[in-house]
Amino acid sequence: MASARPRRAKIKPREEAAHFSSLCKDKDGFDVKFINSFKGRGVFSCRPFQNGDFLIEYRGEVITKSERENRQKVYHNALKVFMFDFRLNGQELYVDAAKEDNSLGRLVNDDHVNPNCKMKLIKVDGKPHLSLFALKDISPGEEIAYDYSDSDWPWRCKLLSSQITIVSWAGLMQLIICCPHN
Numbered sequence: 001m002a003s004a005r006p007r008r009a010k011i012k013p014r015e016e017a018a019h020f021s022s023l024c025k026d027k028d029g030f031d032v033k034f035i036n037s038f039k040g041r042g043v044f045s046c047r048p049f050q051n052g053d054f055l056i057e058y059r060g061e062v063i064t065k066s067e068r069e070n071r072q073k074v075y076h077n078a079l080k081v082f083m084f085d086f087r088l089n090g091q092e093l094y095v096d097a098a099k100e101d102n103s104l105g106r107l108v109n110d111d112h113v114n115p116n117c118k119m120k121l122i123k124v125d126g127k128p129h130l131s132l133f134a135l136k137d138i139s140p141g142e143e144i145a146y147d148y149s150d151s152d153w154p155w156r157c158k159l160l161s162s163q164i165t166i167v168s169w170a171g172l173m174q175l176i177i178c179c180p181h182n
């Protein structure tokens, strides 16, 4: 009779995040797809993930507030969105992921209504890293998205105005159905 193989303990999400951060490598299980010309590319799962799992690091250069201000002066608008702010020991810092380096984190889109992951700060060898962790179970084929937090991001206005249009069309249809002879 074959002896039962001991089960390997599942690595803790924060330890896994630290492991991939130290290797500067992304974990398997994700695809990059072009969504449309408005949203651009996005990152999609190609296997299931569990609530709490480490997903992807937001890899980039850690810079200070004054360096961020210098870069904002020279960056094109499309690059300014790649600065992610965080606080460490009371200091305002940023991860600048503007450089196209084939990493996945910089391609994860915003969803402030129904995000499936959350950005968390972890320390690896004393240095700050930002990583995405699942907020719920994620099925293969789902887009990975987190809440970029409160800011008047232009795409959110566009979403709102299209919703208002839909609401008013729905209202108009209701009027026609209720009062067909008016």
Ligand SMILES: C[S@@+](CC[C@H](N)C(=O)[O-])C[C@H]1O[C@@H](n2cnc3c(N)ncnc32)[C@H](O)[C@@H]1O
Residues within 6 Å of the ligand: 038, 039, 040, 041, 042, 078, 081, 082, 106, 107, 108, 109, 110, 111, 155
């Ligand atoms: C950090 S990048 C994400 C990757 C980007 N989609 C790409 O192809 O490079 C942020 C940019 O993605 C787009 N984006 C992110 N979330 C979006 C959303 N929910 N709807 C539309 N566009 C979005 C915006 O153009 C934003 O400036």
